[in-house]
Amino acid sequence: MFIIFGTRGLKHTVSESPVLTNSCPNCNNGNLVNKLYRRWFTLFFIPVIPLDVVDRFYQCDSCKSAYNENIKTILQRSQQEIDENQKKAKQVFGRALVASMTHMSIIDNDFAPEEEREIMDAIAGFPEMKEELMSIHNQVKEHANKDNQVFNYLNEARNALSSEALINILAQAAVVLLADGSIEKEEENLMKEYLIACGLPKEMYQALIDKLRQKDISELKEGQLN
Ligand SMILES: [Zn+2]
Incomplete structure (x- = not known):
């Protein structure tokens, strides 16, 4: 009898490597499974020894779709960037607020x-920033808009946040x-200055006040002011 031997490649799932769920850059919701393609020594076409x-x-x-293994690092890095940006946006939001x-x-x-x-x-909505926000609060309470500090925070917000967040x-x-x-007249004028500083039309003032008086705050928070 002849002994037929040879080699062939087989694809395996690497079971100890975690699946990257909903991460496929091509279809956006596929799970990426770590695979390895291993060559086997075969006897009678049956793989017997992994090479x-x-x-x-x-x-x-x-x-x-198949991806090089470094897709994992790339995906992790971009998730980190997203987290970092969200954290920064939250800080900018809290300070301006x-x-x-x-x-x-x-x-x-x-x-x-x-x-007060x-x-x-x-x-209280920003527990991790409590100290910084209390210090901003005290600073503004004592010195108002000295050195344009309040408008600097608003400017920062205008550059980093969506208009929904600004509203x-x-x-x-x-x-x-x-x-x-x-x-008071000073309050009305200041609110109009804020609108302008945020790149929003100052005519929005009346709509804002009317909406708030109707206690439609939840609607405002969703940025549905019209
Ligand atoms: Zn896919």
């Missing part, structure tokens, strides 16, 4: 307890404006 690892790669379980709310609360030279409560509520900031500053029950 060298020929190739390792990721393959999408949905569209079957507290600076403008505090500024609004002192512009009529009367820092009302309702106004609104600001403390806002700061959200201004809506909360407007809540402070309404908190003590009356709208």
Whole structure:
């Protein structure tokens, strides 16, 4: 009897390597499974002895696209970048929010307890930034817009955030404006300056105030002001 031997390549799933779920850059929702293509020594066409690892790669379980193994590093890096950007945006948002709310609360030279409560509520929404936001609050409370500090925070926000996020900031500053029950001329003018600083039309002022008076704050927060 003849002994027929040879080699052939077989694709294996690397079971100890975690599947990268919904990560396929091609179809966007396929899972990437780590595979290796190994050469086997065969006897009668049956693989019996594994030889060298020929190739390792990721393959999408949905569209079957294959990727070099370093796709994992690339995907992790971009997830890290997304996380980092989100963190930065949140910081920019928090600073502009507290600076403008505090500024609004002192512009009529009367820092009302309702106004302070609104600001403390806002700061409580950013537990990891509490110290920084309290320091911004105290700084603005004491020195108002000295060195343009409040508008610098708003500028930073304008450069980094969507207009929905900006409207959200201004809506909360407007809540402070309404908190003590009356709208002073200084407050109205300041709110219009904020709108301009955020690249929004100052005519939006009336819509903002009207919406807030109807207590449509949740709608405002979703950026559906029209
Ligand atoms: Zn795919």
